[in-house]
Amino acid sequence: MKIASWNVNSLKVRIPHLTQWLADARPDVVALQETKLEDAKFPVDELAAAGYQAVYAGQKTYNGVAILARSDQGLSFADVVTDIPGLDDPQRRILAATIGSVRVVDLYVVNGKAVGDEKYAYKLHWLERVRDFLAEEIRRHPRLVVLGDFNIAPDDRDVHDPVAWGEDILCSPPERAALKALTDMGLHDSFRLFEQAGGHFSWWDYRQGAFRRNNGLRIDLILLGDALKSSARAATIDREPRRWERPSDHTPVMVELDIE
DNA sequence: ATGGTTGGCATCCAA
Numbered sequence: 001m002k003i004a005s006w007n008v009n010s011l012k013v014r015i016p017h018l019t020q021w022l023a024d025a026r027p028d029v030v031a032l033q034e035t036k037l038e039d040a041k042f043p044v045d046e047l048a049a050a051g052y053q054a055v056y057a058g059q060k061t062y063n064g065v066a067i068l069a070r071s072d073q074g075l076s077f078a079d080v081v082t083d084i085p086g087l088d089d090p091q092r093r094i095l096a097a098t099i100g101s102v103r104v105v106d107l108y109v110v111n112g113k114a115v116g117d118e119k120y121a122y123k124l125h126w127l128e129r130v131r132d133f134l135a136e137e138i139r140r141h142p143r144l145v146v147l148g149d150f151n152i153a154p155d156d157r158d159v160h161d162p163v164a165w166g167e168d169i170l171c172s173p174p175e176r177a178a179l180k181a182l183t184d185m186g187l188h189d190s191f192r193l194f195e196q197a198g199g200h201f202s203w204w205d206y207r208q209g210a211f212r213r214n215n216g217l218r219i220d221l222i223l224l225g226d227a228l229k230s231s232a233r234a235a236t237i238d239r240e241p242r243r244w245e246r247p248s249d250h251t252p253v254m255v256e257l258d259i260e
Numbered sequence: 261a262t263g264g265t266t267g268g269c270a271t272c273c274a275a
Contacts, residue, residue: 009267010267010268012268013266013267013268034267036267060268060269061269061274111275113275205264205275206275207263207266208263208265246266248266249265249266
């Protein structure tokens with residue numbers, strides 16, 4: 001089973017890229033972030049034509065998450081959750097579904113703008129609530145995959161210039177501690193099961209030729225619960241779509257699991 | 261220190 005994550009930065013604009021990439025990579029499950037679409041405008045028909053069914057939780061202009069599953073695998077979505085229980089939040093940033101034998105939680109983590117900003121406080125609070133939610137999810141569903149745009153670079157290997165970034169947004173110790181609280185629950189960064197070197201990134205700013213110079217961050221992650229860790233066969237970052245014309249600023253990440 | 265690029269939507273906010 002191949003499971004992928006991609007922040008598409010507007011699904012409306014990126015549908016040609018997404019359908020091309022689905023045809024190339026043929027993932028079984030794909031978590032999307034920043035769809036920026038109301039549910040009524042979700043491109044159900046285009047994705048069905050590409051061979052994928054979808055669940056989605058969107059809003060106008062901002063945020064928005066979706067999970068796709070290959071139609072020909074006989075997979076269906078069960079126990080869909082679009083909100084953290086008890087958290088009244090209009091921002092569409094979380095979507096969970098059971099697909100086959102795997103529980104999938106798609107996250108579009110708050111960016112936070114800058115350390116000390118009110119959005120930063122919201123980010124840390126949101127991550128606390130996500131941690132509590134995931135503690136319950138992993139208890140109910142040991143075969144748990146938590147993936148998405150985490151807007152946190154786990155450590156300095158995941159930052160092109162750690163001195164310049166320092167303890168700024170996406171790299172600050174409280175953000176990294178919030179991510180570590182998730183990995184400490186037995187949610188393993190799949191990429192680091194296979195690669196220890198730095199310099200592998202999933203996001204590059206649109207400005208200043210950042211992609212060409214590989215000035216990026218690795219902030220798109222696929223975390224695997226203990227019960228799935230030994231099933232992992234590969235974890236990859238596909239830089240190809242970032243080279244295409246009018247790309248998302250993020251590129252897809254994928255894990256291959258040795259399960260049906 | 262500042263600004264640069266993109267998307268959505270309306271000429272500003274978010275990333």
